[in-house]
Amino acid sequence: MGDRLKSVPQRAVFYIKDIGPGFLACLGIALIAKLLGNVIPAIGGATIAIFLGIIAGNTILNRPRLDTGTKFSESRLLEYSIVLMGATLSLSNVLSVGASGLVFIIVQMTVTITAAYLIGRMLGFTRKFSLLMCAGNAVCGSSAIGSVTPVVGADSKDKGLSITIVNVTGTVLMLLLPVLTGVIYGHELLPTSGMIGGTLQSIGQVIASGKLVNDQVEQMATIFKLIRVIFLVVVVLVFSRMNTGEDRGLFSKREQGEGQKAKAKIGVPWFIIGFFILCVITSLHLIPRPVADGAHFISGQFEIIALAAIGMRVKFKTIVSEGPKALLYGGLVGTCQVVAALGLIFVLFQWQPF
Numbered sequence: 001m002g003d004r005l006k007s008v009p010q011r012a013v014f015y016i017k018d019i020g021p022g023f024l025a026c027l028g029i030a031l032i033a034k035l036l037g038n039v040i041p042a043i044g045g046a047t048i049a050i051f052l053g054i055i056a057g058n059t060i061l062n063r064p065r066l067d068t069g070t071k072f073s074e075s076r077l078l079e080y081s082i083v084l085m086g087a088t089l090s091l092s093n094v095l096s097v098g099a100s101g102l103v104f105i106i107v108q109m110t111v112t113i114t115a116a117y118l119i120g121r122m123l124g125f126t127r128k129f130s131l132l133m134c135a136g137n138a139v140c141g142s143s144a145i146g147s148v149t150p151v152v153g154a155d156s157k158d159k160g161l162s163i164t165i166v167n168v169t170g171t172v173l174m175l176l177l178p179v180l181t182g183v184i185y186g187h188e189l190l191p192t193s194g195m196i197g198g199t200l201q202s203i204g205q206v207i208a209s210g211k212l213v214n215d216q217v218e219q220m221a222t223i224f225k226l227i228r229v230i231f232l233v234v235v236v237l238v239f240s241r242m243n244t245g246e247d248r249g250l251f252s253k254r255e256q257g258e259g260q261k262a263k264a265k266i267g268v269p270w271f272i273i274g275f276f277i278l279c280v281i282t283s284l285h286l287i288p289r290p291v292a293d294g295a296h297f298i299s300g301q302f303e304i305i306a307l308a309a310i311g312m313r314v315k316f317k318t319i320v321s322e323g324p325k326a327l328l329y330g331g332l333v334g335t336c337q338v339v340a341a342l343g344l345i346f347v348l349f350q351w352q353p354f
Helices: 002-039 045-057 064-088 091-122 127-140 142-152 156-185 189-199 203-211 215-230 232-239 270-283 289-312 316-321 324-349
Strands: none
Touching: 002 045, 002 064, 002 289, 045 203, 045 289, 064 203, 064 215, 064 270, 064 289, 091 127, 091 189, 091 215, 091 270, 091 324, 127 142, 127 156, 127 215, 127 232, 127 324, 142 156, 142 232, 156 189, 156 203, 156 324, 189 203, 189 215, 189 324, 203 215, 203 289, 215 232, 215 270
C-alpha cells in the first residue's frame, strides 16, 4: 500500500516535469492554430496546427526535453480522440466501407507486404529487417514493428531503423496524398479516404492527412485505417510461422527447437475496442445528444493538440540523415503502395483516375 501511495507523487512529477513542457508546447501551437483557423476558415485550424508544428519543431522548439511531451500528445491524446469519435459514428458509418472496402484493405496489405519484402531483399537488407518493414508499412507503423520484432527475432538496431524509415515514408505521403487525391479524384469521399486510410503508415498520419482534406475524409479514412490495424493479429501470427534464417526458404519447415522465438503480446489495441463499443452504443441510440456533442468537442480538442505534436515530431534532420539507400527503400515501398491503391480503387470502387 505504501509503495502505491509513493507512486502517486512520483507519477505527478513525471507528468509535470517530463510530459508537461512538450504538452504545453503542443497546446500553445493548437491554440494559435485555432485562432488562425477562425481568421482563415478555408484552411482550418487543423491544417495550420500541422504546419506550425513542423516549422516550430524544426526551429525554435527543436529541443530534446520536449520529446516526451510531444510523444504523449501524439499517441495518447490521439487514442482518446479516436475512442470519443465512436460516440459520433454509428455502425452504419463504419460499415459504409462495404465488402469492396474490406477486400481493398486485405489486397492492399498483401501487396504492401510482398513489395516491401521483395524490395528489401533486392536492396540487400536482411530478411528480418525486411519483415519489419513489411509490417510497419502494411499495418500501423511503429506499433506493428514493435509487435513483430520479437516473433522474427530482430534486434533493437533493426527495430529502430525500420521505425525511422517507415515514419519518414509516412510523413512524406501524409503531405503528398491530399494533393494527389485532389488532382486525381477531386477529393471524392470514398476513393480519397481509401487512398489515405489504406496507404499511410500510422493512425496519426491518416488523421492528419485526412484533416488536410476535410472532416468527412478524416472520419472515413480513419475507419479504413482501424480495420487495417485489426489485421495486425493476423500479420503477427503469419510472421511467427516464417523462417528468418538467410539460408533457407521463407516458408520452409522449421527444424526441431527452432520455434523458441520470443512471443509478442498481440491483440486488438484498446482504443479500437473502445471506438467500436461506443459505435454500438451510438447505434442503439443510448447516448444522449448533449453527451455525443460533448464527446465530439473533446475529441476535436485532443485531435488538434495531437496534430500539432505530429507536426513537431517531423524532423527534417532525421529524414536527411537516413542515407540514400534507406530513403530509396522507403520511397520504393511508398510508391508501390500508392500505385496498388490506384489500381484497386479503380477495380473495386470503379473510380477512374482523372
